[in-house]
């Protein structure tokens with residue numbers, strides 16, 4: 001694992017979300033200036049039953065709170081983020097009843113319990129391209145059979161990656177282009193002006209023997 005890559009990423013996120021933030025702004029630790037109702041509603045669409053939902057890169061747990069409030073299902077939230085302040089806010093302000101479910105950690109090397117979650121949210125941009133294969137397999141293993149993994153990337157990130165992709169002659173048009181080939185073929189693609197989403201339904205035959 002490229003430790004320098006993650007240390008640098010973490011510093012960039014911290015500066016963007018927490019520099020000069022006394023904690024009174026609960027939108028900024030998730031990268032927003034206004035409440036992203038439309039984006040969160042899009043991300044929530046695949047939820048169609050009660051269950052455990054894991055957000056990898058959860059910020060302060062705002063997306064999870066949205067899903068708990070508006071999905072109409074009984075949701076148990078779980079979150080992981082490498083920014084300590086964001087997890088503290090999740091534990092103390094947004095999800096005090098579920099404190100133990102929020103952990104500080106790097107998605108690239110944190111261990112996930114097998115077949116525990118009904119839904120898992122993951123932005124592949126959160127990990128180094130060299131780690132994507134291993135991390136994707138770990139996430140599939142952590143998903144329950146008949147559960148769903150919701151891969152997503154915000155369009156501003158996609159625009160930057162598109163340019164890098166053109167320079168490297170590797171076209172990047174949607175979130176599926178950031179994922180391993182064998183996964184890409186199984187995804188349901190959803191295009192939205194602000195976010196690219198891909199849904200992976202885990203079937204019995206996807207379970208590791």
Ligand SMILES: C[S@@+](CC[C@H](N)C(=O)[O-])C[C@H]1O[C@@H](n2cnc3c(N)ncnc32)[C@H](O)[C@@H]1O
Nearest residue numbers: 013030031057058059063081082105106107126
């Ligand atoms: C755009 S915010 C999204 C927050 C939340 N999921 C939402 O939709 O409101 C991305 C979050 O991912 C976290 N993150 C990025 N890379 C990560 C990594 N490798 N390990 C843990 N957290 C990471 C950042 O710290 C940040 O809080």
